[in-house]
Amino acid sequence: MSLLEVTNLHATVGAQDQQKAILKGLNISVNLGEVHAIMGPNGSGKSTLANVLSGRPGYTVTDGSMTLADEDLAELEPHERAQLGLFLAFQYPVEIPGVSNMEFLKASVDSLARARGQEQPNTAAFIKQVRLLAASVDLDPQFLKRGVNEGFSGGEKKRNEIMQLLLLEPKLAILDETDSGLDIDALQVVAEGVNRYKNENNGVVLITHYQRLLDYIVPDFVHVLADGKIVQSGDKSLALELEDKGYAWLT
C-alpha cells in the first residue's frame, strides 16, 4: 500500500524577492514496509526535500503534490504533519536549553496522543520506557535530565534522534544524514535502531551520502538526487556502483 506519494514536486527556498528553485520536478513513491535510500552530491536538494515534506518555514512549494497516507501534506502545519505520522531525524539536531529531554519527549508523546484521540501514557511507565530506549541506543539515562541536546556530542545528538524514532513510532521516518560524522560503533547503533523500528506498517526514507550505512540497513530502492530531481533509481547495487564511480556519470 502506498504511504508517501511525491509527484512532480517543485520547491523554492528563501524570502519572496530572492527565491531560489531547488526541487525541480521530483517524484518518489514509498510503500508500507519499504526502505528507500536517497543519495546525491552535496547541495543537490536532499535536505530540502526532507524540509519541504515536513513543512519547515522558509520553503515554498511551487508545483506538484505530496501526500502521506492519502493526506495532502501541503495543507498541514508542521505539527499536524508530525501528528499524521511524519518523522524527521534532523541532520543538525538543535539544542533547546532549559527544556529537559524528558519533558520534551513527554510533551511530544502527549501532543501526538491527543491529536490521535488516544490516551496519554502514564508518567511513571513513560519514564521507564524512555530510560530503556535511551540505554538501547547507548545513551546514558542521565542525559534525559539535561536540556534537549544541550552539550551533547554530535554522535549523542544523532542517537537521541534514533531514540525519539523508537519512542514515537511514526508511519514514515525520514533520516537526513543520520550517519554523517559517526564512528563505526555509533553507526551500528543507529542502524540497529532503524532496523528495530522498521516493519510492515511503516516506511523509511534514508538520506545518506555514503553507501556504508547501507551495509547495515538494506534498502529496497536506491535513488540518486541531482539538481532537484531523481535522476536514477535502482536496487542496492546502485549504491555500490555510486561508491565506485561517483555521481559525475549521472549528472
Add this chain to the structure above:
Amino acid sequence: MSQTSVDDLVEARSEYSAGFVTDIESDTLAPGLDEDTVRFISARKDEPQWLTDWRLKAFAHWKTMPEPKWAHVHYPPIKFQDISYYSAPKSQADGPQSLDEVDPELLRTYEKLGIPLHEQAVLAGVVNANVPPVPSMGSNVAVDVVFDSVSIATTFKEKLAEAGVIFCPISEAVHSHPELIQKYLGSVIPQKDNFYAALNSAVFSDGSFVYIPKGVRCPMELSTYFRINERNTGQFERTLIIADAGSHVSYLEGCTAPMRDENQLHAAVVELIALEDAEIKYSTVQNWYPGDENGKGGIYNFVTKRGLCGGARSKISWTQVETGSAITWKYPSVVLRGDDSVGEFYSVALTNNYQQADTGTKMIHMGKNTKSTIVSKGISAGFSENCYRGLVRISPTAENARNFTQCDSLLIGGQCGAHTFPYIENKNNSAIIEHEASTSKVSDDQLFACQQRGIDSEKAVGMIVNGFCKEVFRELPMEFAVEAGKLLEVSLEGAVG
C-alpha cells in the same frame, strides 16, 4: 507546570480569562484630588487624627514632587484630577444573612476566580457563615479579598488568631492595633520616598495588615487577591507586614483585573519588616489587564515595595511573576540593616504586544556579612519593551557583604526590546559582587524542532519560556507555580506565527 492540559490552555487562551467586569453597586467619590479628598477618605474610615495628619503631610509633599521620568517607559500624562480616589461596595455594615442576599454579581466574580461556594459565603461576609475546616484554596491558604478598595472579608481568622497571627484589612488594624500601625506605617517607605509612594500615603484605600508574633511560624500561607473593579478608580493599596523576632511568614499576592479601555493607575505600597531571625517570603503573580494587542488600555502599575531586614539574621525574599499591566514600574527592594541578614529577589517579567516593564530591585547592604541574591528573567515578545533595573549598594559599614546577580533576557520575535541597567555602588573593599547576564532568542529552528515532534508552536514557546524561568518558579509556592506557568502561556498568545 508543563503538564497542564492543553484543554485548559486552549480555554484560558480563548480570551483574557480574568477580563470580566463586575457591575456592583458601589459608592464612588467624584473624580478629583485635594485636601478635602484626603480628609474624606480618612473620615470614611473613621481614622484617628494622627493618621489624617499623616495623610495630609504626604499630600503636601506630593504636590511639590515632580513625576518621575527616568524609567524606560512612555505613556501620555496622567490626569490626576480625573481619577476617583475612593470607592466602596455598599451595605456591608449589616452583612447579608445568607448567600441568597449577596449580590449575585459578586458571587459570579468569585466563581470566575475559582472560589468554592462555602468559602464565597465567608468572603462575602455572610453572617454566621461556617468557616470550612479545611481551606480549599491550596492546602493551607488564608485569603483576604480586596474587592476594589475595601476589604470585604477575611477568612480563617480564628485559626490564625490561635497562633496569635494578625491578618486583617489595614483599615481595621488602624483601630484594633493602633500602636503597631503608628510605629511601622511609613517606617520602611517614608511618605516622601517617591512620587507614587507619596500619593499612596495620602489616599491609600485599604490593603492587608499582617503581624506575626515572636517565634511563631504562621500556620498557613496568607493570600490576597487584588482586583480593580470600578471604572476610573485608581487603586491605592497599602500593605504592611511585620514579622517579629524569630517568626516566619509566607505571603501570596495575586492580581486579576477586568477588561476595559481606559488606562488605570495602580500605585500600591508594600512595606515589610523582619526583626531578628525572622523570615518573610512575599510572592506575587501580577496579572492586571495588559491592554489589547494594539496597546490600547491596560493598567499602569507603579508600585513601591520594600522590605527592611531590621534584625540580625533576618531574611526577606521577593518572588514575582509579572505578566500583566500596560506599564509596570516596580522595584521590590531589601534594606539589609541587620548583621548576617539575607535579601532575595526572584523575578519573571513577561511583556507582549505593546506592554512596557521597567522592573528590578535594590539591595542596600548596611550590616556585616549581609547577603543578597538577584535572579531576573525578562521575556519580551511582540512590540514590547522589557527593562531590568537593579541597584546593589554596599555601604561602608557592610563588612563582607556578598551579592550575586543573574540577569537573563529572552527575546521572541524581532520587534521587541530588552534592556539591562545594573547599578553597583560599592563603598567597602571586602565586598564580593558577582554579575552574570545573558540574552537569548527563541529561534525558528527550536520552534520547528518542537513542531516536528507534534508540539504546536504556542505550546512550544510556552515550554521554552517555562524552561527559561525554572529557577524563579522553583521559589514560588506550589499553587502559584502552576498558575504562573499557565499565565505565561496565556500571556504569550499571538507571540508566534
